[in-house]
Amino acid sequence: xxxxxxxxxxxxxxxxxxxxxxxxxxxxxxxxxxxxxxxxxxxxxxxxxxxxxxxxxxxxxxxxxxxxxxxxxxxxxxxxxxxxxxxxxxxxxxxxxxxxxxxxxxxxxxxxxxxxxxxxxxxxxxxxxxxxxxxxxxxxxxxxxxxxxxxxxxxxxxxxxxxxxxxxxxxxxxxxxxxxxxxxxxxxxxxxxxxxxxxxxxxxxxxxxxxxxxxxxxxxxxxxxxxxxxxxxxxxxxxxxxxxxxxxxxxxxxxxxxxxxxxxxxxxxxxxxxxxxxxxxxxxxxxxxxxxxxxxxxxxxxxxxxxxxxxxxxxxxxxxxxxxxxxxxxxxxxx
Ligand SMILES: Nc1nc2c(ncn2[C@@H]2O[C@H](COP(=O)(O)OP(=O)(O)OP(=O)(O)O)[C@@H](O)[C@H]2O)c(=O)[nH]1
Ligand SMILES: [Mg+2]
Numbered sequence: 001x002x003x004x005x006x007x008x009x010x011x012x013x014x015x016x017x018x019x020x021x022x023x024x025x026x027x028x029x030x031x032x033x034x035x036x037x038x039x040x041x042x043x044x045x046x047x048x049x050x051x052x053x054x055x056x057x058x059x060x061x062x063x064x065x066x067x068x069x070x071x072x073x074x075x076x077x078x079x080x081x082x083x084x085x086x087x088x089x090x091x092x093x094x095x096x097x098x099x100x101x102x103x104x105x106x107x108x109x110x111x112x113x114x115x116x117x118x119x120x121x122x123x124x125x126x127x128x129x130x131x132x133x134x135x136x137x138x139x140x141x142x143x144x145x146x147x148x149x150x151x152x153x154x155x156x157x158x159x160x161x162x163x164x165x166x167x168x169x170x171x172x173x174x175x176x177x178x179x180x181x182x183x184x185x186x187x188x189x190x191x192x193x194x195x196x197x198x199x200x201x202x203x204x205x206x207x208x209x210x211x212x213x214x215x216x217x218x219x220x221x222x223x224x225x226x227x228x229x230x231x232x233x234x235x236x237x238x239x240x241x242x243x244x245x246x247x248x249x250x251x252x253x254x255x256x257x258x259x260x261x262x263x264x265x266x267x268x269x270x271x272x273x274x275x276x277x278x279x280x281x282x283x284x285x286x287x288x289x290x291x292x293x294x295x296x297x298x299x300x301x302x303x304x305x306x307x308x309x310x311x312x313x314x315x316x317x318x319x320x321x322x323x324x325x326x327x328x329x330x331x332x333x334x335x
Contacts, residue, residue: 001040009040015078015139017112024114027131030124038131041138048080048137050144051243052159054184055168060194061147063230064168064239071240072143073110080136083115084129084148084158112136126157127274130267156184161263163256164243168192169208171200185211188223190242196227196235219255221246280315 001009011019026034051068055061062083069079116129129146136144148158159165167188172195191208193201205225212222224242228235250256281290296302 005036005040008037009138012041012135012139013044015109015112015141017109020112020135020139021114023135024116024132027135028116028128030128034131038134041134045134045137048133048141048144049164049247050133050137050146050162051164051166052146052148052162053166053168054148054156054159054187055192055194056170057149059168059170060228060230061149061168064192064194064228064236065145065147067230067233067236068145068239069111069143070233071236073108075240077142078110078140079112080133080139080141080144081111081113082129082132082136082144082146083113084125084146112139112141126161127270129158130161156187159187161267163250163259164189164246166190166192166239166243168194169204170195171198171204186215189221189246190239191223191225192235192239193225193227194230197229197232201227219253221249276315280311284315285311 008019008023012023023034023037026037053061053065053068065081065083069081072079114132116125116132129148133144133146146158146162165187167184167190169191171193193204193208195201205227208225217223224245226235226239226242228239230236247256250259285293293302293307297304297307
């Protein structure tokens with residue numbers, strides 16, 4: 001390993017705040033050096049407990065994350081927080097509020113807070129967030145909390161990769177449970193009804209219960225429902241205890257490793273898809289070629305089904321050093 005990379009890795013492992021910031025920016029921008037970095041960091045990961053928290057805009061996620069972080073600090077555990085910026089513009093004010101609220105931890109070296117920009121490239125967000133969690137894990141954070149707004153598939157993908165997924169609902173949003181995307185209800189290991197100081201918390205609880213009675217999870221876990229008032233710090237110890245319970249359940253049943261294997265399976269497929277596509281587009285099919293093929297299809301000179309078969313079929317093992325002869329043959333096959 002080059003000595004500057006070694007030094008960078010050492011700084012990150014020591015939890016140096018500026019190195020963490022730089023590492024995550026490199027990942028966020030998907031710069032090539034981020035891969036070398038992640039390769040070196042991977043050996044030092046696998047210790048942190050990653051907790052994903054998701055819910056509708058304004059549900060109180062940041063307030064809850066903030067309180068949970070306090071709770072973990074009381075238990076003398078170090079915490080990394082990744083707040084994935086919501087894309088919806090109307091939550092802009094709340095984000096600013098987050099930053100100010102979260103400043104209260106600023107003096108505490110045991111907490112590192114980072115927000116991830118969506119950068120308009122949603123596909124890369126799940127990758128960037130999980131890789132950022134890897135960095136915080138390598139930095140020795142005991143707990144990594146990831147906050148996302150549960151509005152899109154990408155956000156669901158992010159929290160699904162966490163060890164524990166907390167779905168936050170609030171009372172008073174009409175037929176809340178029914179209108180919340182089915183996908184987000186299914187990923188909950190723990191439900192939180194935040195803003196339980198408001199009317200209707202019991203009704204939300206009943207709705208979750210009736211929904212749960214319809215679908216039994218394959219691991220037989222029944223997600224508990226925890227009522228919180230995050231703004232007053234109520235219900236936070238109960239939530240922390242529910243997280244411990246779930247962890248213990250996973251351990252007893254030997255499910256933690258299974259869960260990790262299944263999420264790595266998904267991540268691996270995603271990484272392969274990205275890498276193969278990048279290579280395919282970069283080496284074989286430049287933008288003009290894609291445009292030309294697309295025009296061929298649009299004008300019915302070619303059918304897309306055989307085209308894809310041909311391209312994928314030609315994408316063999318000689319990607320690295322495909323000689324001109326092979327390339328020419330492949331070109332003939334494609335044209
Ligand atoms: N009444 C009440 N208000 C709360 C509670 N928890 C949070 N809030 C308030 O709800 C508002 C939104 O809280 P946030 O923590 O910013 O919510 P969020 O889900 O992170 O919001 P986005 O990140 O913008 O989606 C703030 O004004 C909080 O003070 C609660 O338990 N009860
Ligand atoms: Mg927030």
